[in-house]
Amino acid sequence: MLSSETPRAGLFSLDETLRQNWPEDVQALAQFVEPILAALVELHAEGRFHGAVHPGALWFFPNGTWHAEHFRDAALDGPNAPDFSAHEYRAPETFLGTRDAFSDCYSFGALLCKLMSGRAPAPAYRRLAQVDALEAKDAPKWPPALVALANRCLCLEKSARFASAQELRFALSGILWALVFPSPEAEIRLQPEEMSNALDIIVVPDWNQPELFDASIVEDSEAACMRLEAVEENQVTEAPEVSEPTTVPVKPRPTLPSSTIRERLPNASVGRLYRVELLHLFGVHAVQVNTASIQLPEGFGLNYDADTGMLQGNPVRAGEFELEITYALNEAPADAPLLRHLVKLTVNPDPASLWLNKPSDPDGLYAKPDSAVATLLTPDLSAFAASLRGRSHAHEGKYRDDDFALHADTASGWHVFMAADGAGSAKFSRCGSRLACSVAMENIRQRLTAGNELEEALEKLGTHAPEPEGVEKLRCVAANFFTRAAYEAFSAIHKEAAEQKASLRDFATTFIVVLARRCQEGWFFAAFSIGDGGAGVFLSPDHVEVLTQADSGEHAGTTLFLTRAELFQRPDKLLTRTRAVFCKDFRFLAVMTDGVTDPIFPSDAAFESAEAWSGLQDRLASVADLAHPAPGLEETLLDWLKFPSPGNHDDRTLLLVLPNGTPAHE
Amino acid sequence: MSARRLPVYLLLDTSGSMRGEPIEAVKVGVRMLIAALRQDPYALESVHLSLMTFDQKATVVCPLTSLEAFQMPVLKCPDAGPTHLGEALAAVCFRVDAEVRQGTPERKGDWRPMLFIMTDGSPSDIAVYNEWSEKIRAKGFASIIACAAGTRAKEEPLRKVADHVVVLDTIDSTTLGGFFKWVSSTISASSATMGTTAELHLPPPPREVNVVL
CATH class of the missing domain: 1.10.510.10 (Transferase(Phosphotransferase) domain 1)
Known part of the structure; x- marks a missing residue:
């Protein structure tokens, strides 16, 4: 057809x-x-x-x-x-x-x-x-x-x-x-x-x-x-007696016409190892080529090794280059001049060199600092938060869309961690994520102090390691908590959008909230999320308890946002978004926006694998002493968040929570 | 590389009427497009390009290739012949099915693909065109942008398939250069703002380009 x-x-x-x-x-x-x-x-x-x-x-x-x-x-x-x-x-x-x-x-x-x-x-x-x-x-x-x-x-x-x-x-x-x-x-x-x-x-x-x-x-x-x-x-009609003109004997010419040689080398990139066999340029004629070499400008970064026939190295300059290849053919007499051929080579710039870092306008509507850190030190745990504007936003001087919040109710021993990621193309999403965190946090904070249902349910668990039914009951209570907090946040965003005469979509943001509390026999965690990014508790190199499930669509970047009104028309479905976990001990809890999860966990399946989480621990441990967390770790994390990862330039927010008193490593 | 890709399909008219200056201008335009995108760090890491042409048949001149590795292929233009745009849309659908990765639990999907169509005429295979312009709408393109170039081009049929139709009054290197520059900024804008289902905001077009829809 x-x-x-x-x-x-x-x-x-x-x-x-x-x-x-x-x-x-x-x-x-x-x-x-x-x-x-x-x-x-x-x-x-x-x-x-x-x-x-x-x-x-x-x-x-x-x-x-x-x-x-x-x-x-x-x-x-x-x-x-x-x-x-x-x-x-x-x-x-x-x-x-x-x-x-x-x-x-x-x-x-x-x-x-x-x-x-x-x-x-x-x-x-x-x-x-x-x-x-x-x-x-x-x-x-x-x-x-x-x-x-x-x-x-x-x-x-x-x-x-x-x-x-x-x-x-x-x-x-x-x-x-x-x-x-x-x-x-x-x-x-x-x-x-x-x-x-x-x-x-x-x-x-x-x-x-x-x-x-x-x-x-x-x-x-x-x-x-x-x-x-x-x-x-003579008007002779029949062919006259003319001897065949003397012809120079025609041998096949031992030349390679330019058209049979490729006109371009495969593209190279600045700073990336390039390795190409020069003979490949000659395609099927490679067998006829005896010697070949290529002329390279001084300081080009590439070398030609005549023994192996490889053109290799790390190109230094980006651009379009024309290089001359000289070669001889097998059949050529020894004194024959070398043949020449020009090939083109494109060297791509190193993307890292192209990123600009324009500061955002501090006086603009809903202005937000380009990075933020916070620390929360309680008797039970140490929490460090860092949030960094992504390269894609820095390139255009746009605001950071991520936000986070952390809170501890010292009287009850409950800790709350939140992260939100404003949608990249929604114009006021930085405000959406800020409202999501601040309003939901305020709601939860108030209800935590007022001697709450959570505490009641926790008491019923008893002092011993809880039965699954006990955890489930607690999960339900927490779900109620979260759903109401999420609804409050949604309402606040709705109101803000109305005042701004903008659409709810302009404030699109994801939302993750985690509750953590130390119990006599261990730790209780509950989490709720809408959208991508995620949270998990790393217990040991072969055990991770993932607290959230990302909402990912068919195509990258399609996810669910807190600002979807339909979500709140089915509260029963929202309740199922909460996960709860009880564990004796843990090494760290991480709450991350997709700017961090995308490069660290290549897929949703990897997010569930202890191996990938182990990798995250190794990466964090290489920059910070996780066993003995000290103030200043948040700055270290902020610095670590700058790690390069091709194609992943979103805002990055990480909340790292480490338990006190129990060694993080055996 | 496991990075998410932004697949961009360029569908170019090479029917007989494009011979001569128009096709040369298109070639120059595509080269400019590539060069401009290579200066954009986001595009350089995410954009993958596929170049397809259509005349009396649809041809995949270059399958989906990363911007880094992309090399300008040879564009051929037959002497004369019909504009089988419907067939070309069908071909795009097949390529998208084959090339664009859908998200699965094991693997993150590509960004939603973009399609740019450039024609200087109107589809000659009306029935096929009507069938596939429906089907291509269901392929999950982030954006389909059509360009009606020159006086013979009809914008009306293009509205069926495209979210945006732009009109170029002439097909010369200046106008097409402006168009492809605009395409490049559209792709750049798109590669930088992916992450939402919100509608794509087109950058302001240059003087030569009139956005119709």
Whole structure:
């Protein structure tokens, strides 16, 4: 269904097709002739020739696509061989009964001549060897190199032509190459007086036929031409007795045309190890390459190791570079000059170097400091909070959207930890997260002091390790607590949005709250969350109690927000969002926004795995002494939050809670 | 790299009428787009590009590739031929199904993909177009932006598929350059503000670009 290329009835001739769409530039022209050339390459590779490259064999679909089958059938040995009456397209020797790859090249040159000047060249028997078949003035808008290429095809002396369609194709792509990436050298060489030489830079230097444009050959072809002129004058119909012009034996040229070498190295990045085998540039021709080396600017950061053939290192500068490769081919004589080829290399900048750090406006609406820290030290535990504006916000001077709050009711021994993450694109989400934390915290604080249901339920647990039913009962009480606090926060945001005449979505924020209390036999934790990020209690390297489940959508970044009014229409569902855990001991409790969980836990599944949490502990332990927490740890955490992680540049907030009195490590 | 990717699909018209200056301008434009995005740290880490063309058939010129590794492919333009945009939309749907990662418990999903369509005509395969413009709306694109370039382009059919239609009066390198620059800032804005289901805010368009919808 995706490639419905059904041939349509009715074909157009070359002239009709050109009338509709004449190739206007070299690229278009090359595209136009490429399929024809490709068909010839195929034939020549098989040692065959077409023998009838002329408009009579070229037919086109109405959409301009070339009818390849028809062309193939039109080959002189094919079933559809036409009468070759178009003399303009015939090489001189074909009048003498010789047809081969050389004569195909002549016919192709005549086709090029037609495309460039609007008409085919004069028939070979009317031409003089000294005069180019296609004069520059007849094809003013075409580059001299292309005119020269057509003329080389149209040489009366066949040894001066391209030996095969393959060679011709290389030369043509060389011209394209030179046009796209003009090198100063090429510019100089493309002066009109050196027109014929221009081809030499296009078909890489060739040591086998230095006498390509040798005077002797010109003489020879002149002689051949004279003979042909004589043929015409005498109106001889049968082929005259002309000996085959002396041809320079044609060997396969040991060169690699530029078109077969890749024009680009794989992209590199500043500061990242780059390792590429230079030979790969040569593709299938790599086996023919004997030695290769690449010229690298001083201090580029890359090195080429000739022994291993590897180009490797850490690039230092970003940008687009053009590098010269020199190489020799296996078949080349020892004294042959090295071949040269230019390749392009893109070096990407190091993203870290591109980040800007613009301070946010301290006087703006809902202004919030770019970072914040807090400490909470109680007899039972030490809590440290750090919140850092993400690089993506710093880059644009936007505010930090995260917020947090912590509180301990010393009388009852309850601790409350909160984190909220304002949605990146909601314009007032920094206020949403602030309100979520402050209002919910205030609500919980008031109810904790008023000798509360939580305390009652906890007492019922008794002094011994609680039964699961006991924990469940406590969970229900906590759920009630949380849901009401969340609703208060939602209402406050709703009110603020109304006052600001903004939509609730402008204040979108996630919300995580954790309650912690030491009991006689251990610790009780309860948590509630809406959205992503999360909280968990790390007990031992093989045991983690995850307190939240992230709400993640199908695509990254889609999550649930506290500001969704629908949430509060189903309070029963909200109640199930609370998890509760009782444990004898723990090493740390972490409450994190997604700016931290995303880079640390690669997936929601990893968030549940003790291994990943173990990794987090190791990372934290590498910067701070978790066993002996001391004031100042919050600053250490703030610093740690700057860790780089590709693609993760959100605000980061971490609340790290460490128990007192019990060793965090055995 | 496990970072979340922002898949960006560029769907470019290469039908016969684009031959010559228009297609050259498009090539220059895409190169500018790449260069501009490479200067944006967020885009450099998250943007993945896929380049597709459509004329009488849809072609994946470059499958979804990271911005870092992206190399400009060769864009071919046939001599003449219909504008099978419907078929191209179908192709985009298949590619999105195959390439864009959905979130699972084991793996975080990609950001919601973006699609940019540029055409200088109107779809010739109306029935197919109508069918797939419906289906592509259900593919979870964060944004589909269509560009009707030149006088022959019809914006009406594009409204069916796109959230935003922009109109360019001419197809030359200046106008297209402006368009692709704007595309780059749209992608940048989008890559920086992902994280919500809120609607994408388009950056202000340059003078040459008229946002219609």
